[in-house]
Amino acid sequence: MKHKFNRKQIKEVGKITLINLLLLGFFVELGSLGFYLVRHNQLFYTRQRPSIEEMGLNLEGMRMEISIVERLHPYFGYAPKPGPDFRPGFKYNNYGFISPYNYPFVKTNENQFIVGVFGGSVASNYSIYEIQNGILETKLREVPGLENKELIILSFATGGYKQPQQLLILNYLLSVGQVFDMVINIDGFNELALSSVNNEQKLELTMPSASHIQPLTNLGNQSLSTKALESLLKIKQAKPRINQVVSNLKNCRMASCYTINNLAIQGLIKDYYQEVARFQRYQQIPDDDGGEGSVFLFYTQESVLPEEKALAKITDTWVRTSTVMNHILSAKNIPYFHILQPNQYHATNRVFSSEEKAIAFSENTPYRQPIVAGYPLLLNRIADLEAAGVTIFNGVNIFDAAPEIMYIDNCCHYTPAGEHILSSYVAESIKNILNQRLNPPNLNLANEPLTD
Structure with a gap:
């Protein structure tokens, strides 16, 4: 009798547990539907599946198929390894830039209008967004002489690039026959933030980013510390996990599945970039022999420059290199446009929500102080660039x-x-600048000089 009672009791508990689990699943699914609706402004079950970028995932430079994504380059400092990209229609081309095309790109018809984009990761992302959405092409068709042009956006931008890399890459591409009808340079952040990291590492400010170049040179010199090697292994091991969750996220059939995997991948990506930052702290230029044992030559500094002096030199380089780019392109009648990019650490009138603050700001980043102290210096030099003939747009606001x-x-x-x-x-x-410069109104901008 006792045995039958216990079985019945267990059965009742099982029923109650099952009902509670079903109710829990229902409310989790309901909440997830609301989460998806708020984030994507569409119902989950009738959705058009968003791209990785639209999911709000920052996979910048995270190449899942390889462990070391960049290679030393004899002219550019470093460049991504050619190969596939997670974006449909794009690849890391023969030069390592994210583009549908290999370089040098040759026009297939005279109606094509080639726009070269230079800078760091923000410029690279701009190129991708432009190719996908054609905002610049639409606006340029409002300019007399460009109404029917087919814009070809070519990216020469990569994460971590900073002046004088844009200038050097431009010269190299011109030397191998790349044709441009217009050039856009989007920069400012990397020049200040990454050059300041160079200063802390006693690497000359105009050298490529220490955060990108030192891990590669240390691998080449076989001089990584044990901690750096352990960190590099963790970075390599993290990629398959991230790749698996991305796959799960794309294939979810229930909103709760999407929410759980979305939360999981946000945590994995955060851990990944924290490990990358840890690896960058662990790697160091060998200093036991002053770098004499290295097979790589980089210009170094005897000491860390005071912030004021370092930022002044960085700003001078920013002005000088953009001026030289403009001189080179003006001699070929190629319009050059320089954009100072916005950044959250430069205070403007923008009011950040608590949600955005949690995403956009970090007290521990080494980038905050160079931007806070450096952006006003860049802004003060815009007049110098304009006086030198550079068309620069201040995009900080x-x-x-x-x-x-x-x-x-x-x-x-x-x-x-x-x-x-x-x-x-x-x-x-x-568009506004080109329309102002047009005189007579039907000037062919690809072949004739532009005058202010």
Whole structure:
């Protein structure tokens, strides 16, 4: 009798547990539907599946199929390894840039209008967004002489690039026969933030980013510390896990599945970039022999420069290199446009929500102070660039009135809404300048000089 009672009791408990689990699953699914609706402004079950970028995932430079994504380059400092990219229609081309095309790109018809984009990861993302959305092409068709042009956007931008890399890459591409009808340079953040890291590492400010170049040279010199090697292994092991969760996220049939995997991948990506930052701290230039044992030559400094002196030198380089780019292109009648990119650490009138603050700011980042102290210096030198004939657009305030979240991380990268605002600002600004310069009104901008 006792045995039958216990079985019945267990059966009742099982029923109650099952009902509670079903109710829990129902409410989790209901909550997940609301989460998806708020984030993507569409119902989960009738959705058009968003791209990786639209999911708000920052996979910048995270190549899942290889462990070391960059290679030393004899002219550029470093360049990504050619290979596939997670974006449909794009690849890391023969030069390592994210593009549908190999370089040098040769026009297939005279109607094509080639726009070269230079800078770091923000410029690279701008190129991708432009190719996908054609905002610049639409605006340029409002310019007499360009109404029917087919814009070809060519990216010569890579994460971590900073001046004088843009200048050097431009010269190299011109030397191998790359044709341009227009050039856009989007920069400012990397010059200040990454050159300041160089200063802390006693690497000459105009050398490629220490954060990118030192891990490669240390691998080449076989001089990584045990901690750096352990960190590198963790980075390699993290990629398959991230790749698996991305796959799960794309294939979810229930909203709760999407929410759980979305939360999981946000944590994995955060851990990945923390490990990358840890690896960068562990790697060091060998200093037991002053670098004499290294097979790589880099110009170094005897000491860390005071912040004021370092930022002054960085700003001088920024002005000088952009001026030289303009001189080179002007001699070939190629319009050159320089954009100072917005960044969250430079205070403007933008009011950040608590949600965006959690995403966009970090007290521990080494980038905050160089931007806070350096952006006013760049802004003060805009007049010098203009006096030298450079057409520069000050984009630091373009996000001020936007209600959406603009930043995807605590560095410098933008959400799709932010990318749209940047692209629209660049397109409208360039269109207005070209229309002002037109005299007579039907000037062929690809073949004739532009005059102020």
